[in-house]
Amino acid sequence: MEILFLGTSAGWPLPRLGCSCNICVSSDPKDKRFRPSILINSSLLLDAPIDTYQELKNLKVDCTKITHILLTHAHVDHIFGLYDLSHIYNRVTADYRLKEKINLIAPLGIIQAARRLLGVSLQAFKIKEAKPFDKIEIGNDASVSFIPVEHGSTEAYGIKVKAPKPIFYAPEFRRILPSSKKQIGDVEIAVIDGSSKTGYGQAKGHETIEEGIRLGKEIRAKKIFFTNIGHKTDKHENLVNFVKSQGGEKFSIAFDGLEVKV
């Protein structure tokens, strides 16, 4: 099972426009981040951020293999890529009929909000409504479930994917309630919110990396990756040292283009 991090920034990419802080002027390619999403086994895309087109192009991903898109929540930085994904060629027959639509799976409130914010019908996708906590079989021995998380007043989820090994992806949240934590269970990797390092510059609706280290020690994940790396954090190299010294070897910082095999 392969996980490819397509993007790992918070709501705005790094470097930020017009900024000359130590992250934004860094020469380390790992400090250049687009909005967050992951691709599992070349076919399951978790979130469709604004930068999806560029991420797929830069990382030379064969986008015709994408069969499913799953959405954690309907903030613009997680859904605006749907617009470009609605026009993937090679998915049409010789007479220009669509061979097979990409499955778009999310709880109803997220589908509705995505439709409203994008201002298009989403008819390019085969929509499947997910019920929170329910396991949805998606073929090829894979299943997904949407586990509610607190993210300000926005409906949001962490997505547990078994394909066939279990992983948990929750790029944005302030808190995970005990009822949801229990449902994460044993996972190979958990990918969690790293939008600020400490309470300094902590964005509303988000946990800090410091808090994430405590959470990571609590849940049963073999490895924890932080994504959704914000501007009030640090250079990649310093963040890696920070999480390893505070949390131990199982903690890492994701970066754009990182591939993880489990």
Ligand SMILES: [Zn+2]
């Ligand atoms: Zn900066």
Ligand SMILES: [Zn+2]
């Ligand atoms: Zn959000």
